Amino acid sequence: MAKRIKVLVGKPGLDGHDRGARVVARALRDAGMEVIYTGIRQTPEQIVATAIQEDVDAVGLSCLSGAHNNLFPKVVNLLREKGAEDILVFGGGIIPDGDIAGLKEAGIKEIFRPGSSTDETIKFITDQVNQ
Amino acid sequence: MTAIIEGMLNGNVRSLAKAITIVENDRPGKKELLKAIFPRTGNAYLIGITGPPGAGKSTLTDKLIALLRQQGKTVGIIAVDPSSPFSGGAILGDRIRMQQHALDDGVFIRSMATRSHLGGLAKTTVDVIHLLDAAGKDVIIVETVGVGQDEVDIVKIAHTTVVVMVPGLGDAVQIAKAGVLEIADVFAVNKADREGAAKLVNELRAMLDMSTGDWKPDIFSTVARDDVGIADLLAGIYQHREYVHGKGLDQVKFKSNVRQELCTYLMDGIIELANSYPDFEQLVDNIYQKEITPLEGAEKLFKKMGVKNNWLTTGGDDAEKN
Ligand SMILES: Nc1nc2c(ncn2[C@@H]2O[C@H](COP(=O)(O)OP(=O)(O)O)[C@@H](O)[C@H]2O)c(=O)[nH]1
Ligand SMILES: [Mg+2]
Numbered sequence: 001m002a003k004r005i006k007v008l009v010g011k012p013g014l015d016g017h018d019r020g021a022r023v024v025a026r027a028l029r030d031a032g033m034e035v036i037y038t039g040i041r042q043t044p045e046q047i048v049a050t051a052i053q054e055d056v057d058a059v060g061l062s063c064l065s066g067a068h069n070n071l072f073p074k075v076v077n078l079l080r081e082k083g084a085e086d087i088l089v090f091g092g093g094i095i096p097d098g099d100i101a102g103l104k105e106a107g108i109k110e111i112f113r114p115g116s117s118t119d120e121t122i123k124f125i126t127d128q129v130n131q
Numbered sequence: 132m133t134a135i136i137e138g139m140l141n142g143n144v145r146s147l148a149k150a151i152t153i154v155e156n157d158r159p160g161k162k163e164l165l166k167a168i169f170p171r172t173g174n175a176y177l178i179g180i181t182g183p184p185g186a187g188k189s190t191l192t193d194k195l196i197a198l199l200r201q202q203g204k205t206v207g208i209i210a211v212d213p214s215s216p217f218s219g220g221a222i223l224g225d226r227i228r229m230q231q232h233a234l235d236d237g238v239f240i241r242s243m244a245t246r247s248h249l250g251g252l253a254k255t256t257v258d259v260i261h262l263l264d265a266a267g268k269d270v271i272i273v274e275t276v277g278v279g280q281d282e283v284d285i286v287k288i289a290h291t292t293v294v295v296m297v298p299g300l301g302d303a304v305q306i307a308k309a310g311v312l313e314i315a316d317v318f319a320v321n322k323a324d325r326e327g328a329a330k331l332v333n334e335l336r337a338m339l340d341m342s343t344g345d346w347k348p349d350i351f352s353t354v355a356r357d358d359v360g361i362a363d364l365l366a367g368i369y370q371h372r373e374y375v376h377g378k379g380l381d382q383v384k385f386k387s388n389v390r391q392e393l394c395t396y397l398m399d400g401i402i403e404l405a406n407s408y409p410d411f412e413q414l415v416d417n418i419y420q421k422e423i424t425p426l427e428g429a430e431k432l433f434k435k436m437g438v439k440n441n442w443l444t445t446g447g448d449d450a451e452k453n
Binding site: 003004025026028029030031032033034035036037038039042045046049050052053054055082083084 | 144145148149151152156214215217218219220221222223224226227230233234239240241242244246
């Protein structure tokens with residue numbers, strides 16, 4: 001039997017729109033994954049502490065407020081500090097083209113933008129976790 | 132494995148989290164891990180919180196955690212939610228209500244999907260309780276979804292079971308029919324800000340007054356969302372704890388739980404062994420074709436295992452007596 005994949009879907013930052021995050025959470029569940037949903041307005045510290053307690057395979061971050069360049073790398077760095085750099089981090093939301101390279105350099109493995117299908121996200125997580 | 136065991140016993144959060152995953156996913160090392168921690172179990176106070184979806188169980192748990200922390204107690208929480216029967220996946224959202232405690236070292240929260248196990252718990256929830264217990268949590272709260280008697284295995288495990296009710300889900304007669312009266316040690320009528328709460332409390336009280344048990348469950352009105360009534364509820368929970376402890380019921384319960392765990396492993400082992408016989412499927416077919424009965428099929432298998440099973444030979448008679 002394949003390993004049961006566990007993913008945290010978190011919303012760092014101050015925007016209160018979690019429709020996108022909920023859609024992703026549901027798609028991951030329907031793909032057989034166990035999804036920890038932490039709700040809106042989480043600090044990177046809260047997200048990282050939760051990811052560690054839940055021992056997830058991956059953390060998906062959604063941010064629409066424009067603060068992704070600050071918040072996403074912070075999550076990656078905090079995971080590193082806690083010795084949990086093996087947890088995969090990916091992101092989504094409204095992210096300008098120009099920011100993507102920098103985010104990837106900071107350790108965010110992939111960025112999914114509005115319009116990309118949830119199937120892509122599912123395939124990405126499955127491939128990364130099983131590799 | 133030694134590092135994980137040492138880590139979790141010394142308060143390392145990541146080690147504890149990894150240990151839980153090993154147990155939950157039946158990973159190699161599970162046996163060694165459980166053996167190492169088992170002598171350290173049996174110290175935590177186990178509270179079960181159950182009730183219908185949306186009743187406010189997670190919100191209530193959040194407020195109870197805050198109060199327990201004020202009292203200096205460390206808390207472990209296991210929040211169990213059902214897996215999707217279609218995909219096997221799950222959305223585990225109980226934590227949303229408890230995130231104010233995310234950075235508190237004295238609080239460890241873990242979500243679990245039932246993974247198609249019945250009774251409201253995952254198959255490995257009991258082992259996860261052992262881990263949190265051994266890791267030194269003073270109080271362990273297990274949140275499960277459950278409405279009727281068959282859905283709440285937590286009752287057998289928890290020292291104190293809190294049943295959370297809300298107005299508007301039907302009258303007390305329906306509640307009684309679901310078997311809720313028998314499983315609650317303490318009632319929380321949550322969403323007391325809503326119409327019908329006082330009526331529900333009165334109806335429950337009237338029903339409980341007729342019960343003849345040694346322990347009479349108390350009823351507490353709460354508005355978990357607004358942190359109202361939580362201190363009284365916790366005091367009520369602790370009153371039940373005193374009762375349980377005074378009568379030595381916690382030890383009785385612990386013993387019956389380990390008996391149950393032993394039986395579960397035995398059952399799993401026997402079924403696995405039976406499944407490993409090459410002609411197992413043939414036997415299923417024989418039963419399907421009505422050539423033999425399921426009882427006879429089991430008998431054949433036990434014979435193969437070299438087990439003399441008295442229940443099977445007298446099974447029919449016992450069943451009649453029932
Ligand atoms: N009106 C009211 N709503 C509440 C109360 N307690 C919780 N809620 C709300 O009920 C909803 C479900 O709460 P939750 O704790 O997730 O319920 P659970 O499914 O039983 O864990 C949330 O929107 C809460 O804010 C309460 O006392 N009064
Ligand atoms: Mg809940």
